[in-house]
Amino acid sequence: MQNTPKEWQVLKQIRNKVQRHNPNTVVPLGDDGFVFKNFPGLSVIAQDMMVEDVHFRLDYASAFDLGHKALAVNLSDLAAMGAQPHFAQVSLALPKEITESWLDEFYQGMTALADRFGMEIAGGDLCVSPRGVIIDVSVHGSCERPLTRHGTQPGDILLASGPLGISTTGLRALHEDRRNDFPQAVEKHLRPMPRLDLLPELRKHTDKIHALMDCSDGLVNDALILANKPYNNGQATSAIGIHFFPDQFPLEDETIRMAHLAKAYEYALWGGEDYELLMTLSPEHRGLFPEWTEVGQFTESPGVFLIHGDAKEEIESFKGWKHF
Amino acid sequence: MQNTPKEWQVLKQIRNKVQRHNPNTVVPLGDDGFVFKNFPGLSVIAQDMMVEDVHFRLDYASAFDLGHKALAVNLSDLAAMGAQPHFAQVSLALPKEITESWLDEFYQGMTALADRFGMEIAGGDLCVSPRGVIIDVSVHGSCERPLTRHGTQPGDILLASGPLGISTTGLRALHEDRRNDFPQAVEKHLRPMPRLDLLPELRKHTDKIHALMDCSDGLVNDALILANKPYNNGQATSAIGIHFFPDQFPLEDETIRMAHLAKAYEYALWGGEDYELLMTLSPEHRGLFPEWTEVGQFTESPGVFLIHGDAKEEIESFKGWKHF
Numbered sequence: 001m002q003n004t005p006k007e008w009q010v011l012k013q014i015r016n017k018v019q020r021h022n023p024n025t026v027v028p029l030g031d032d033g034f035v036f037k038n039f040p041g042l043s044v045i046a047q048d049m050m051v052e053d054v055h056f057r058l059d060y061a062s063a064f065d066l067g068h069k070a071l072a073v074n075l076s077d078l079a080a081m082g083a084q085p086h087f088a089q090v091s092l093a094l095p096k097e098i099t100e101s102w103l104d105e106f107y108q109g110m111t112a113l114a115d116r117f118g119m120e121i122a123g124g125d126l127c128v129s130p131r132g133v134i135i136d137v138s139v140h141g142s143c144e145r146p147l148t149r150h151g152t153q154p155g156d157i158l159l160a161s162g163p164l165g166i167s168t169t170g171l172r173a174l175h176e177d178r179r180n181d182f183p184q185a186v187e188k189h190l191r192p193m194p195r196l197d198l199l200p201e202l203r204k205h206t207d208k209i210h211a212l213m214d215c216s217d218g219l220v221n222d223a224l225i226l227a228n229k230p231y232n233n234g235q236a237t238s239a240i241g242i243h244f245f246p247d248q249f250p251l252e253d254e255t256i257r258m259a260h261l262a263k264a265y266e267y268a269l270w271g272g273e274d275y276e277l278l279m280t281l282s283p284e285h286r287g288l289f290p291e292w293t294e295v296g297q298f299t300e301s302p303g304v305f306l307i308h309g310d311a312k313e314e315i316e317s318f319k320g321w322k323h324f
Numbered sequence: 325m326q327n328t329p330k331e332w333q334v335l336k337q338i339r340n341k342v343q344r345h346n347p348n349t350v351v352p353l354g355d356d357g358f359v360f361k362n363f364p365g366l367s368v369i370a371q372d373m374m375v376e377d378v379h380f381r382l383d384y385a386s387a388f389d390l391g392h393k394a395l396a397v398n399l400s401d402l403a404a405m406g407a408q409p410h411f412a413q414v415s416l417a418l419p420k421e422i423t424e425s426w427l428d429e430f431y432q433g434m435t436a437l438a439d440r441f442g443m444e445i446a447g448g449d450l451c452v453s454p455r456g457v458i459i460d461v462s463v464h465g466s467c468e469r470p471l472t473r474h475g476t477q478p479g480d481i482l483l484a485s486g487p488l489g490i491s492t493t494g495l496r497a498l499h500e501d502r503r504n505d506f507p508q509a510v511e512k513h514l515r516p517m518p519r520l521d522l523l524p525e526l527r528k529h530t531d532k533i534h535a536l537m538d539c540s541d542g543l544v545n546d547a548l549i550l551a552n553k554p555y556n557n558g559q560a561t562s563a564i565g566i567h568f569f570p571d572q573f574p575l576e577d578e579t580i581r582m583a584h585l586a587k588a589y590e591y592a593l594w595g596g597e598d599y600e601l602l603m604t605l606s607p608e609h610r611g612l613f614p615e616w617t618e619v620g621q622f623t624e625s626p627g628v629f630l631i632h633g634d635a636k637e638e639i640e641s642f643k644g645w646k647h648f
């Protein structure tokens with residue numbers, strides 16, 4: 001779309017700061033489109049939006065946090081496909097009150113994360129927003145063999161790559177103005193780290209992995225996707241059941257402390273935005289992923305249950321993250 | 325980012341409607357990322373945002389119009405690189421008042437245009453917006469040899485692929501509630517057609533084309549980019565001048581009628597969003613592009629002038645599209 005002279009000026013300044021040398025770049029930032037030589041293997045793309053007062057508030061999220069997180073949530077999607085990231089495009093709609101130093105800090109947060117993975121900001125857009133900050137990022141990566149959400153078999157175990165429920169703990173701490181009491185949880189909420197560090201391990205055992213996705217909507221909702229593809233394009237698929245093992249959930253101390261007398265495992269079940277990876281595989285291959293935690297198992301018979309020792313409690317109401 | 329159960333439901337319905345069979349698709353819509361086999365040549369990406377009450381108003385733009393236009397402006401960027409489109413990702417932030425039938429119509433507008441070029445909607449996001457509709461589209465295409473904005477030489481002529489100023493004519497008609505008097509202009513404004521039809525011609529003569537871009541910010545602003553790359557990343561470049569030939573501008577009758585006693589060519593000079601292509605090349609190759617109009621020429625000496633017969637009028641104030 002049409003930009004104003006003021007926007008051209010700001011875009012130019014951004015360009016000078018975010019541009020990196022990438023051997024695959026053919027036409028850099030600043031043309032009608034960004035052109036690059038293809039990487040070996042397949043292309044993987046994803047796109048994810050963040051809206052002020054829906055996904056974050058400016059009173060607790062800094063510009064640096066938002067630059068980091070808007071890219072991180074997209075990189076998590078690439079990690080969940082087993083893909084290496086290369087390029088990101090960033091569109092921003094910003095209220096007039098936003099200062100240039102805010103914008104500067106935003107891109108510092110984003111490029112700090114991008115540089116960590118040798119990737120590059122390749123374009124995007126900048127507009128005025130009548131209300132609220134809106135950030136939309138698309139990413140481009142590559143992989144040899146994609147790891148999809150499909151392929152879970154009854155009997156498969158469900159593994160999580162790291163702590164669950166910690167992001168929700170941080171969000172609650174921010175909402176309750178108890179940031180200093182839950183520093184680790186707040187950090188995880190504001191600056192989640194996409195699990196691209198797991199790519200070598202995932203690639204090594206691609207053949208054994210039945211399904212993989214990132215955990216962004218809470219364990220129950222995401223495991224349901226792995227169980228029977230509820231959002232898939234009308235393909236007939238037999239729903240299988242899930243047993244969750246809450247006693248084994250990877251819960252951080254801060255989550256347990258935040259839950260107090262309530263059930264801390266509920267943070268893992270229903271809280272979102274942990275951006276850890278969830279994997280399903282046959283129990284016989286459990287040993288290939290010693291650092292992952294077994295949080296559940298898929299069953300032939302339908303129904304979703306919590307297993308506490310010998311006790312079995314059915315989950316019958318699926319409220320998603322609104323549960324909190 | 326995290327979605328709500330309601331958003332999952334709507335996303336699923338959208339998926340069913342937009343999904344197409346593409347031989348290069350490896351992992352379709354509905355996974356963490358969309359995976360495809362690379363097309364021959366180089367990859368070209370672009371991303372462009374549209375914001376309600378900044379770029380459009382809902383009282384005159386239908387959902388179908390917006391679905392069309394949000395994709396069209398991105399496809400225009402691909403055309404301007406000489407690239408064939410393949411995939412688009414679409415992020416939408418929508419106020420609660422937006423109905424499902426609005427959303428349906430939006431995707432009808434978008435897929436109607438996408439189908440025209442055999443391309444596919446490959447993903448994106450959907451969120452609540454606290455105020456106003458925000459649409460952000462990214463596109464992926466490919467080309468053998470990109471046509472960039474760089475390479476204009478003094479003495480080069482400036483060619484336009486079609487009418488200029490017509491989109492601004494339509495916008496004014498909409499703002500003045502005179503839609504029925506300017507049907508062609510309104511159509512051009514609401515549903516611009518990206519000039520992908522010119523790709524075969526552009527490819528045939530790639531060697532001869534010095535620079536190419538799409539005309540989205542008005543002829544003056546865009547020709548200035550072709551003249552001396554004012555937004556480029558600090559590369560030293562000698563500014564060259566421009567002579568515009570307003571007597572030869574490709575103006576539609578409706579633009580002349582809208583301008584009334586004023587100068588119709590000003591609509592072409594300052595109005596934006598025409599999404600025609602602008603090309604620079606040596607005068608000796610003028611004959612290769614008989615259907616394009618010669619609207620100016622670049623000069624060794626700096627300065628931007630309007631040439632009316634023997635008279636020469638200097639443009640000294642660059643107000644961009646705010647001029648209107």
